[in-house]
Amino acid sequence: xxxxxxxxxxxxxxxxxxxxxxxxxxxxxxxxxxxxxxxxxxxxxxxxxxxxxxxxxxxxxxxxxxxxxxxxxxxxxxxxxxxxxxxxxx
Amino acid sequence: xxxxxxxxxxxxxxxxxxxxxxxxxxxxxxxxxxxxxxxxxxxxxxxxxxxxxxxxxxxxxxxxxxxxxxxxxxxxxxxxxxxxxxxx
Numbered sequence: 001x002x003x004x005x006x007x008x009x010x011x012x013x014x015x016x017x018x019x020x021x022x023x024x025x026x027x028x029x030x031x032x033x034x035x036x037x038x039x040x041x042x043x044x045x046x047x048x049x050x051x052x053x054x055x056x057x058x059x060x061x062x063x064x065x066x067x068x069x070x071x072x073x074x075x076x077x078x079x080x081x082x083x084x085x086x087x088x089x090x
Numbered sequence: 091x092x093x094x095x096x097x098x099x100x101x102x103x104x105x106x107x108x109x110x111x112x113x114x115x116x117x118x119x120x121x122x123x124x125x126x127x128x129x130x131x132x133x134x135x136x137x138x139x140x141x142x143x144x145x146x147x148x149x150x151x152x153x154x155x156x157x158x159x160x161x162x163x164x165x166x167x168x169x170x171x172x173x174x175x176x177x178x
Contacts, residue, residue, distance in 0.1 A: 001164060058165045060150060060165030061151075081106065083100060084103050086098060089097060
């Protein structure tokens with residue numbers, strides 16, 4: 001899983017039926033020092049995350065589909081938690 | 091699977107219900123010589139690993155298998171604590 005910052009929301013009217021009612025977020029993966037890492041990805045939201053929150057993102061198809069609660073959903077990323085804190089000892 | 095050092099943990103109160111009770115650790119993958127290699131990541135812990143320990147972890151949906159039948163939404167999981175490793 002990756003640590004990421006929610007940087008926006010995405011609205012789509014015409015989409016695959018498995019996306020019905022799903023919230024789409026634009027998230028920017030970050031390194032531990034919070035510098036951006038790679039390009040932002042679209043993730044479905046299963047926990048009610050908001051813009052600017054630090055979140056945990058799973059980037060894997062089946063796991064993301066499970067987070068969404070729908071088998072066979074054409075997704076590859078999901079927000080599965082809102083991060084309270086990260087403690088690193090190194 | 092890959093070797094990694096556990097360098098921290100993540101506290102997440104609001105989360106997918108299938109993550110309840112599962113520890114989330116920050117991993118730094120390491121090369122065979124013990125040097126850091128690649129990006130840090132967060133993984134679920136299936137073996138009771140602690141910060142500072144060397145572990146091996148699996149990537150992909152298989153990371154949720156230790157928690158069967160719960161469908162844990164994860165893409166990485168610690169599946170073993172390394173006692174030591176030897177190189178030829």
